[in-house]
Amino acid sequence: MSQLAPLLPMHRVNVLTGTRTARMVEDPTEYAKQILKAQRPLLVLGPQLMRITLGGRLLLEYALDIAKARNIPTCATATVKSKMVELGVTPDSVYDIVEIIHALKDPEWKGVRKEGNHDLVLFFGFRTDLGNQGLSVLKHFAPHLKTMTLCKYYYPHADFSLPNIRKDEQWKAFLEGLIENLKKE
Amino acid sequence: MAELKETNKRLEEIYHKIKAEIPWEPVGHTPMPEISDLRNWDMKLLQTYKPWYAPFCDLCCFCTFGKCDLTEDRRGACGIDISTQQGRWILLFCLMGASAHASHAGHILEVLIERHGPEKKINLGTSVDLEAPNIRTVLGLKPETLGDLKIAIEYVYKEITHLLDSTAMGQEGSYLDYESKALHAGMLDHVAMEVADIAQIVGLNYPTSVADTPLVDLGWNSVDKTKPIICFIGHNPATSTVVVDYLRENNLYDQVEVCGVCCTALETTRYSDKAKVIGPYSRQLFYVRSGIADVIMTDEQCIRTDMPKEATKAGSALIATIDKVMYGLEDASEMPTEEIVKKMVEEKRHFAILDPKKAAEVAVKVAMAIAPQRRKEWLTEQEAQEQSKKCTLCGMCETACPNLFDIGRGVSDVAKGNFETIRELFNLCIGCGKCEEECPRNIPILKIMQVGASMETYKVRAGRGPIMDTEIRTVGAPITLGTIPGVVALVGCSAYPDIRDLAEIVDEFAKRKYIVVVSGCTSMAVGLWKDADGKTIYEKYPPVFDAGGVVNVGSCVANSHISGAAIKIANIFAALPLRANYEVMADYVLNRVGAVGIAWGVYSQKAAAIATGFNRLGVPVIFGPHSSKYRRLYLSRKEEAEWKVMDARKKQIVETEEPSPEHLAYVCETKEKAMVMIPKLCIRKNDTPQGRAIKLNHYISLYKKYMGGGLPEDLHLYVRRDPDIPLVYKKEVKAYLTQIGWKPKEPVGLPTLIGTYPTKVPVDSVIH
Numbered sequence: 014m015s016q017l018a019p020l021l022p023m024h025r026v027n028v029l030t031g032t033r034t035a036r037m038v039e040d041p042t043e044y045a046k047q048i049l050k051a052q053r054p055l056l057v058l059g060p061q062l063m064r065i066t067l068g069g070r071l072l073l074e075y076a077l078d079i080a081k082a083r084n085i086p087t088c089a090t091a092t093v094k095s096k097m098v099e100l101g102v103t104p105d106s107v108y109d110i111v112e113i114i115h116a117l118k119d120p121e122w123k124g125v126r127k128e129g130n131h132d133l134v135l136f137f138g139f140r141t142d143l144g145n146q147g148l149s150v151l152k153h154f155a156p157h158l159k160t161m162t163l164c165k166y167y168y169p170h171a172d173f174s175l176p177n178i179r180k181d182e183q184w185k186a187f188l189e190g191l192i193e194n195l196k197k198e
Numbered sequence: 199m200a201e202l203k204e205t206n207k208r209l210e211e212i213y214h215k216i217k218a219e220i221p222w223e224p225v226g227h228t229p230m231p232e233i234s235d236l237r238n239w240d241m242k243l244l245q246t247y248k249p250w251y252a253p254f255c256d257l258c259c260f261c262t263f264g265k266c267d268l269t270e271d272r273r274g275a276c277g278i279d280i281s282t283q284q285g286r287w288i289l290l291f292c293l294m295g296a297s298a299h300a301s302h303a304g305h306i307l308e309v310l311i312e313r314h315g316p317e318k319k320i321n322l323g324t325s326v327d328l329e330a331p332n333i334r335t336v337l338g339l340k341p342e343t344l345g346d347l348k349i350a351i352e353y354v355y356k357e358i359t360h361l362l363d364s365t366a367m368g369q370e371g372s373y374l375d376y377e378s379k380a381l382h383a384g385m386l387d388h389v390a391m392e393v394a395d396i397a398q399i400v401g402l403n404y405p406t407s408v409a410d411t412p413l414v415d416l417g418w419n420s421v422d423k424t425k426p427i428i429c430f431i432g433h434n435p436a437t438s439t440v441v442v443d444y445l446r447e448n449n450l451y452d453q454v455e456v457c458g459v460c461c462t463a464l465e466t467t468r469y470s471d472k473a474k475v476i477g478p479y480s481r482q483l484f485y486v487r488s489g490i491a492d493v494i495m496t497d498e499q500c501i502r503t504d505m506p507k508e509a510t511k512a513g514s515a516l517i518a519t520i521d522k523v524m525y526g527l528e529d530a531s532e533m534p535t536e537e538i539v540k541k542m543v544e545e546k547r548h549f550a551i552l553d554p555k556k557a558a559e560v561a562v563k564v565a566m567a568i569a570p571q572r573r574k575e576w577l578t579e580q581e582a583q584e585q586s587k588k589c590t591l592c593g594m595c596e597t598a599c600p601n602l603f604d605i606g607r608g609v610s611d612v613a614k615g616n617f618e619t620i621r622e623l624f625n626l627c628i629g630c631g632k633c634e635e636e637c638p639r640n641i642p643i644l645k646i647m648q649v650g651a652s653m654e655t656y657k658v659r660a661g662r663g664p665i666m667d668t669e670i671r672t673v674g675a676p677i678t679l680g681t682i683p684g685v686v687a688l689v690g691c692s693a694y695p696d697i698r699d700l701a702e703i704v705d706e707f708a709k710r711k712y713i714v715v716v717s718g719c720t721s722m723a724v725g726l727w728k729d730a731d732g733k734t735i736y737e738k739y740p741p742v743f744d745a746g747g748v749v750n751v752g753s754c755v756a757n758s759h760i761s762g763a764a765i766k767i768a769n770i771f772a773a774l775p776l777r778a779n780y781e782v783m784a785d786y787v788l789n790r791v792g793a794v795g796i797a798w799g800v801y802s803q804k805a806a807a808i809a810t811g812f813n814r815l816g817v818p819v820i821f822g823p824h825s826s827k828y829r830r831l832y833l834s835r836k837e838e839a840e841w842k843v844m845d846a847r848k849k850q851i852v853e854t855e856e857p858s859p860e861h862l863a864y865v866c867e868t869k870e871k872a873m874v875m876i877p878k879l880c881i882r883k884n885d886t887p888q889g890r891a892i893k894l895n896h897y898i899s900l901y902k903k904y905m906g907g908g909l910p911e912d913l914h915l916y917v918r919r920d921p922d923i924p925l926v927y928k929k930e931v932k933a934y935l936t937q938i939g940w941k942p943k944e945p946v947g948l949p950t951l952i953g954t955y956p957t958k959v960p961v962d963s964v965i966h
Contacts, residue, residue, distance in 0.1 A: 030255055030256055031255040031256025031257040031265075031267065031269070032256045032257070032267045032269055033256055033269050059867065060867055060868050060871075090867065090871075091866070091867045091868045091870070091871040092868060092870045092871055092874070092904045092905055092906075094905050094906055095904060095905050095906030095907075096906070097906070098906035098907065098908070099906065107905075107911050109864075109865075109866065109867070109871060109875075110865075110867060111250060111826070111831055111833060111864065111865050112833065114250070115248075115250055115833045115835060116835060119835075119838075139867065140601075140823050140824075140867060141602060142600070142823065142824050142826065142827060143823040143824070143826045143865065143867055146252035146254075146826035146827060146829070147252065147826065149252045149253050149254070150250065150251065150252045152269075153251070153253055153256075153268075153269065153280050154251070154281075156270065166602075177597075179593065
């Protein structure tokens with residue numbers, strides 16, 4: 014029910030989603046722990062990664078560092094594949110966000126590496142409205158997996174989300190901390 | 199026995215209504231279909247294209263049992279689950295949309311019947327014999343007069359009531375049945391739209407049977423602000439056309455400017471090419487706040503609900519002309535004209551006037567009286583700079599913006615004398631005004647953004663109404679064989695950033711010799727762009743329904759001419775009877791007509807209804823990303839789904855393994871990805887090898903352009919045999935196919951879904 018719980022009416026209701034709201038996480042160590050706990054994580058890459066830079070680096074480069082740190086398979090949505098190719102990386106799969114979500118709903122799906130459906134899906138680089146709607150699909154119809162977001166906004170329909178971050182330096186520090194922690198373990 | 203008698207009685211009544219005795223075609227299996235009559239067709243579609251639900255919220259709060267938590271398989275106090283609740287929402291959206299069009303149709307029909315009488319003949323010109331493909335297909339009625347259109351709209355009203363009833367507490371309990379009902383509502387919407395537009399064409403003498411309709415002025419600066427200005431906002435031309443009549447009759451048309459935002463503007467240009475179009479919905483609040491309009495006349499749909507406040511703030515007079523939107527204003531329909539004018543001019547009051555003639559006279563007199571007293575100037579850069587200086591970059595505007603645009607940066611740049619950012623933001627902005635509402639320093643952000651507006655005059659082609667039968671005869675074969683690679687219909691609102699995306703999509707596909715059709719606010723948005731030679735889309739491409747043509751059918755209700763064109767291909771070109779034969783028409787469109795709708799910037803419930811109507815007819819629709827907020831898509835899973843069809847010639851069910859079309863309702867996040875999806879969604883099982891090679895050529899080339907080279911991951915699914923491979927990519931594609939172990943597939947002679955699900959329609963019905 015999130016930290017807002019004590020302030021909300023008794024009727025299991027919150028203002029953001031209804032009842033179930035993402036756990037807000039600010040500590041990259043905790044995020045890293047969740048990722049490391051997962052058997053078959055998946056990193057879904059959105060088109061905002063191709064247009065936003067952070068500390069002089071394209072956001073996509075941070076995403077690829079995260080994937081590389083733990084050999085996390087990637088799914089390139091929209092036209093992200095084009096930028097990945099430029100950076101010399103081949104995505105494990107190419108679907109649009111609604112398509113990958115549609116597949117993830119199915120517990121019997123074999124996943125992008127044909128090793129079984131994923132148990133933790135990280136979303137990074139989507140429009141907030143589309144991202145949040147997509148996360149709602151998984152929250153309601155994919156109880157077999159957990160979701161996590163890496164964008165600088167709070168996504169209430171995810172299982173784990175960053176808070177709204179106003180300062181890009183803070184976001185950058187989080188992502189770098191996460192990469193560091195993933196490499197360390 | 200009693201049941202049979204009841205059924206016969208019902209059929210007898212229907213046959214009477216549709217004048218079944220007139221033998222223009224035999225009556226098909228589903229005249230005036232009720233909720234369950236096309237349910238099996240829907241279920242067949244839903245088997246492949248499963249609903250993808252994205253709930254906004256975990257709860258149902260529809261009745262006093264609730265709020266009920268529907269998470270983790272919980273059911274509401276009435277028993278409803280989360281999927282069924284989403285199905286209920288989408289049905290409600292479709293019903294809101296369909297009833298908006300149905301009510302518009304009923305209103306304009308009533309006005310025009312009063313003017314011309316119910317016996318007024320429907321004549322859409324020498325090139326349109328098949329005047330009402332939707333009405334003929336759905337009802338089985340061939341409407342010959344305005345009075346006949348009443349039969350169609352009354353059928354729609356009745357069905358809407360039944361459908362709405364199913365959303366009440368304790369009714370429908372299956373999401374699939376809700377979806378079937380939503381598809382029914384969507385189909386009804388196309389009937390309603392067709393009634394509205396045929397009535398308007400006949401009763402208002404709009405252009406028909408002509409492609410080259412006038413190019414009319416478009417844009418902020420197209421209106422001469424030194425004259426009194428009347429601005430229409432909404433969708434229903436019942437009053438705007440009477441204003442034009444009044445101006446003509448009183449020789450005032452050169453003295454008063456008539457313009458509009460949204461579809462009434464488009465409708466008015468079909469009545470008078472001197473009328474101007476300011477722009478689509480996203481420009482509404484900007485224009486109203488500019489105060490350039492002396493009189494604002496609202497009718498219905500897509501109007502700001504705070505219009506009286508906004509008009510007062512801008513010093514404009516406001517007249518509400520239709521009872522659906524009265525804003526709590528005094529109804530002055532019975533008040534003497536001079537008294538209303540006096541109160542509007544001297545006391546600055548707004549009124550509802552439901553009598554179009556009186557409203558027209560008042561509007562002209564008020565505009566002429568107040569225009570000379572009003573300051574009507576665009577905000578200057580200097581003024582904007584001054585007003586921007588209060589910005590502290592607090593970021594409140596950014597968090598209020600639905601697109602999270604950094605508006606504060608634009609405003610603070612203006613304060614520094616840099617107008618580039620604000621220009622860019624103006625093109626991206628959907629004009630909701632929420633940023634200004636949140637600004638703690640009360641900075642008039644929308645007014646400041648005026649300096650970002652282009653002061654160029656653009657062009658939009660006046661809507662032409664139905665696609666001509668003669669055009670269908672020419673393009674029927676190349677479309678169904680695939681040698682015209684597809685029909686791309688860009689429809690609906692344009693409230694999506696960036697407004698230029700739409701023109702770029704049109705340009706790309708017209709250049710590639712697709713047939714491009716536009717309607718509604720999109721038809722205005724695509725006109726707001728010029729190429730390097732200074733030409734708009736409408737000046738660059740011919741207005742023909744043929745390869746490389748760009749056709750503006752008209753306003754929102756003219757969308758029925760796009761679905762109508764698809765039906766016409768089945769009926770005129772393939773000679774399949776359409777009368778009360780919906781399944782055969784839809785099956786033909788799904789399997790053989792490579793058409794795709796793009797509803798890129800849509801926000802309204804009407805767009806949900808229009809798109810769902812296209813879906814039932816077998817036309818896939820691509821939405822922009824924010825349309826995930828409609829909460830439902832229809833997606834296949836290409837690798838897992840069954841792609842079985844009946845080969846009607848061999849009477850054999852065949853597994854084609856070909857996902858065509860892959861999805862029915864789909865969301866793309868970016869324009870670039872939409873560019874790749876459009877050619878793919880135009881692929882149909884009926885394509886000839888030559889046609890398929892052309893379609894794949896576009897799919898591959900756009901994939902290479904936007905996806906960083908290589909070949910599409912699913913290309914092998916669309917190559918049936920060697921001749922399907924486009925010549926230009928032959929070597930590369932063959933190498934890829936060999937590498938993945940692709941095997942050729944037997945082509946299907948005459949693909950159909952009829953015969954693959956329970957239906958009264960015999961397979962032979964699809965053979966022409």
